[in-house]
Amino acid sequence: MNMKMNIQGGGTAGSAGGGRSAAQKAAPVSPAASLKRLLVYMKKHRPLVIFTVIIAAAGTLMQVFTPKLLGGATTLIFQGLQSRTGIDLAALAGVLVSAALLYLGIFLASFLQERLMTVVSLRTTETLRNAVKAKLNRVPVSYFDKHSTGDMMSLAVNDIDNIAQNLQQSLTQLISSVILLAGTLIIMITISPLLTLLSCFMVPASILTAKIFTPPAQRHNKKYFAGLGSLNGCIEESCNNFTVIKSFSGEAEALAAFRSSNADVCESGWRARFFGQSMMHIMMFTQNIVYVLIAALGALRVIAGGLLIGNLQAFLQYSQQFASPVARLSSIWGSFLSAIASAERIFILLDTEEMEENAGAPEIQSGAAKVVFDSVTFGYSDMPLMKNFSLEVEEGRTVAIVGHTGAGKTTLVNLLERFYEIQEGVIRVDGEDIRGLDRPVLRRRIGMVLQDTWLFSGTILDNIKYGKPGASDEEVITAARAAYAESFILQLPDGYNTELTEDAGNISQGQRQLITIARAFLSDPEILILDEATSNVDSRTEMIVQKAMKELMRNRTSFVIAHRLSTIYSADRIVVMDHGDVAETGTHRELIERDGIYADIYHSQFRQAA
Incomplete structure (x- = not known):
């Protein structure tokens, strides 16, 4: 936007600076550095993050104690049926009420941490998006020569949305999983060290699976988001050149280019998701095998009298709780790889040399x-x-x-x-x-009037005022009269308040040029640059514009x-x-x-x- 302001002359340019070597690409950023740098953007929201961690820890601890409590209820029922005195209903009711309260606490903790992390992730990505927009105002013009508009739009929208989604879903799960894993492991050891050792088979299996699937998942995630940028560029180019495509019957070629780009995105996308999600499914398969082995071995120990049946029930629940965060960590890692791929693209832009x-x-x-x-x-x-x-x-x-x-x-x-x-x-x-x-x-x-007109969605008044944002309406009208634009403006339905559509398609090319000339009049520059300013107007309008130009160039x-x-x-x-x-x-x-x-x-x- 600021660049457009400069081109049309007048107004305050976006960001000063002098570019060193125009559009040099920054060096690629490592995944670990990207993750660390991404977390830096959350420092502003540290109190909310700390509060979320506390809530997640409390909820997870309640989740850890619940199976043990329910196992005690099972033992009460089993022992009561075996004894002549019957089941101690008062003790059983106390256990069940305690379990209900714990489940209520788990629900509230889960709700609050999701709500808080939604706020943190969206505010973090808001900060990132502001940083990207500010950076685009500071990079040299040559950067825009070498990067498509579609790719830059993909960075500002798709990549940042991907980071927001993965931050929201993964960060709370990561916190909960780590606490749940540690708490469950401690309780399991107190119940049966032997069964705990069997459950721990999940850990090396998880590490091996992550080591195998991480490199291809990371590679295809990078390819996917780069392809998504190219696809956006293809769509943006087709929309901008729609008339040209129609005029030369180029629909088939445009569609073929789109399909090729779309196929690349589809190919890299399903591969990225396949390798990312496969880690979780392999861990679930391993989890089920371990669960069966624990159930069989635990049943033998109950028959032998070495383990209470309630403790076996609790341990089976704990084994599920222990396996769940391990498998979930694999899924979280896949999501983080996707977020890191987006973060790397954003940080490459943010590290681009500025003016x-x-x-x-x-x-x-x-x-x-x-x-x-x-x-x-x-x-x-x-x-x-x-x-x-x-x-x-x-x-x-x-x-x-x-x-x-x-x-x-x-x-x-x-x-x-x-x-x-x-x-x-x-x-x-x-x-x-x-x-x-x-x-x-x-x-x-410096004021510039170019062959290509640069107008924005908004009123004609606002478009002329773009040359001098603080100008009064009277100054705008004076500039329009000097540019011989007022005659056609007053013929429009809402005059100066007529809304221009995207690319100002609801007025003629010559009328657009007169508006940009009025903008130059309003900016009142000391140096004037006219680059084929009358090439898009008819002969009669050209005579009018030339007269206006002669007046505009006086003493400049x-x-x-x-x-x-x-x-x-x-x-x-x-x-x-x-x-x-x-x-x-x-x-x-x-x-x-x-x-x-x-x-x-x-x-x-x-x-x-x-």
């Missing part, structure tokens, strides 16, 4: 600014597009930038806006190196990028670029007389018009 801040940078003086490109070298890759490029534009002058496609026209203004950092040389505004200026300060002084240092040379005849100076360098410079008449590149472009357009 540098320029704290205490000087302000640019108001008024028309002098702009100097001094021996600038720049390239989007290892091959430089500009090499030792120099250009000087006096304050208040209009300079037109022309040249063939790929000559470096748009790159020039991108460097002036500091969307990209130059590799060598210096760019000065009023004698100040722009790398020493705060980006918001620099961009508040202006850069006009144009392919149609008819729009730049009156420029103070025309700079012809070729392969990132200045090939020719002069007025329209001088360049025509020189009979060079400019004259060739001019005559080719004249022949096309004829």
